[in-house]
Amino acid sequence: MARLKQHTKSEGTADDAYSLNHRLTEIYRLLLARCGPQHWWPADTPFEVIVGAILTQSAAWGNVEKAISNLKQARVMTPASLRKLPLDKLAKLVYPSGYYNAKALKLKSFVEHLEEAHRDSLEKLFSLDILRLRSELLDIHGIGPETADSIILYAARKPIFVIDAYTRRILSRLGLSPSGDDYPAFQALFMDNLPADEKLFNEYHALLVRHGKEVCKKAPLCEKCCLRHLCFYAVTKNKSD
Numbered sequence: 001m002a003r004l005k006q007h008t009k010s011e012g013t014a015d016d017a018y019s020l021n022h023r024l025t026e027i028y029r030l031l032l033a034r035c036g037p038q039h040w041w042p043a044d045t046p047f048e049v050i051v052g053a054i055l056t057q058s059a060a061w062g063n064v065e066k067a068i069s070n071l072k073q074a075r076v077m078t079p080a081s082l083r084k085l086p087l088d089k090l091a092k093l094v095y096p097s098g099y100y101n102a103k104a105l106k107l108k109s110f111v112e113h114l115e116e117a118h119r120d121s122l123e124k125l126f127s128l129d130i131l132r133l134r135s136e137l138l139d140i141h142g143i144g145p146e147t148a149d150s151i152i153l154y155a156a157r158k159p160i161f162v163i164d165a166y167t168r169r170i171l172s173r174l175g176l177s178p179s180g181d182d183y184p185a186f187q188a189l190f191m192d193n194l195p196a197d198e199k200l201f202n203e204y205h206a207l208l209v210r211h212g213k214e215v216c217k218k219a220p221l222c223e224k225c226c227l228r229h230l231c232f233y234a235v236t237k238n239k240s241d
C-alpha cells in the first residue's frame with residue numbers, strides 16, 4: 001500500500017533502512033519469545049471487534065469487557081439491533097466503559113453509516129482497499145486514527161500498524177522516536193521498515209501493549225525487561241546511577 005507518511009529520524013540510506021528493519025525485527029523476536037502469541041483481538045466476531053475498538057477509547061479493557069457483556073446479554077450485538085435501540089438505553093448498556101453518552105452516539109454513527117453506505121454488510125465495507133477504507137472510517141463521527149486502524153487490522157484483517165500510547169512510550173524509550181513524533185510518523189516507522197504482513201502487525205502491536213502494561217510501565221521495570229540491552233533509556237539511566 002502507499003505509505004501514509006514517510007519521515008523517520010533515521011530514514012535516508014539503505015544502511016538506515018536495514019538497521020531499522022533489523023532493530024524492529026529483533027524487538028519483535030524478543031517480545032514474542034518472552035510473552036508468546038497474544039491471540040488478538042479478543043472478540044467473537046468482526047463486528048464485536050469494531051464495538052470494542054470504539055468502546056476502548058480512554059477506557060481500561062476490563063471495563064470494555066463489562067460493556068460488551070451487557071450488549072451481548074441484551075442481545076444487541078448486531079448492527080441492526082444497535083440501530084433500533086434507543087440512544088439512552090444503549091448509553092446505559094455501555095456505561096461501564098465510561099463516556100457512555102458519547103460512546104453510544106459513536107456506535108450509532110457507525111451502524112447508521114454501515115447501513116447507508118454498505119447495506120449493513122461488513123464484507124462490502126472491508127472489500128475497500130486500505131486507504132479508501134481508512135478514509136471512510138475517519139469520516140464517521142467518533143472514529144480517529146487509532147480506532148480506524150484497529151478496525152482495519154483486527155476486524156478487516158488488512159496490514160496496517162496500530163499506534164497507541166504504549167507503542168509510543170516503548171519506542172521513545174528504546175531511542176526509536178521518529179522525527180515527526182506524531183501518529184503518522186510512528187506508523188510509518190513500522191510500515192516503512194517491516195513487510196506489510198497482517199499477522200506480523202497484529203502480533204507485534206498486541207505484544208507492545210502487553211509489554212507496556214506489564215514491564216515498560218510509566219515507572220518502567222527495566223531490570224525485568226528482555227529489551228534492556230537494546231534500550232537507550234536503560235543504558236543512559238544505568239550510566240547516570
Ligand code: SF4
Binds near residue numbers: 170173174226227231
Ligand atoms: S529497558 Fe526499561 S525503558 Fe527500556 S523498554 Fe525495557 S522497561 Fe522500557
